[in-house]
Amino acid sequence: MDNYEFLLITELENYFGNDLKRINHAMKVLNFAKAIMQKEGGDSHIIVPSAILHDIGIKECERKYNSVAGELQEKESPLVALEILRKIAYPDSYISEIIEIISHHHSIGMVKTLNFQVLFEADWLVNLGEDYKDVNRIQKETMINNNFQTKAGMHLVKILYLE
Numbered sequence: 001m002d003n004y005e006f007l008l009i010t011e012l013e014n015y016f017g018n019d020l021k022r023i024n025h026a027m028k029v030l031n032f033a034k035a036i037m038q039k040e041g042g043d044s045h046i047i048v049p050s051a052i053l054h055d056i057g058i059k060e061c062e063r064k065y066n067s068v069a070g071e072l073q074e075k076e077s078p079l080v081a082l083e084i085l086r087k088i089a090y091p092d093s094y095i096s097e098i099i100e101i102i103s104h105h106h107s108i109g110m111v112k113t114l115n116f117q118v119l120f121e122a123d124w125l126v127n128l129g130e131d132y133k134d135v136n137r138i139q140k141e142t143m144i145n146n147n148f149q150t151k152a153g154m155h156l157v158k159i160l161y162l163e
């Protein structure tokens, strides 16, 4: 863990306070993102902050709209993420790509980069266990085929959810 990762996790914990569910979600996504990145590559300067901050706008969504719908998160998370990245003086050269990924993290096809795909698959790996526990196998297979592209992500999702 580098110093920025430590700072980002500290900011995440401060921001969500005792909302452990949100903190745990981000940490699980971070771990899956690292596992995929180890096999597939991608830029950790982009992927690590994107994973930690991707859902950071969820509190604003609840406050403003009383909803955590995906497109609302995509709208609210970038603003909060930007504030945090600036606060810890994250290197400027990475910020626009991180914000672009966070702005589209529920929308496959909008950002066609490996960095995006790693975060996107990591989020799906967690969400399949958290939000889609009760869907049947056919539905699961469809979700997986529609959203997973990397070999490492596909391998992980199959052992976790199809075996």
Ligand SMILES: [Fe+2]
Residues within 6 Å of the ligand: 025, 029, 054, 055, 123
């Ligand atoms: Fe997420």
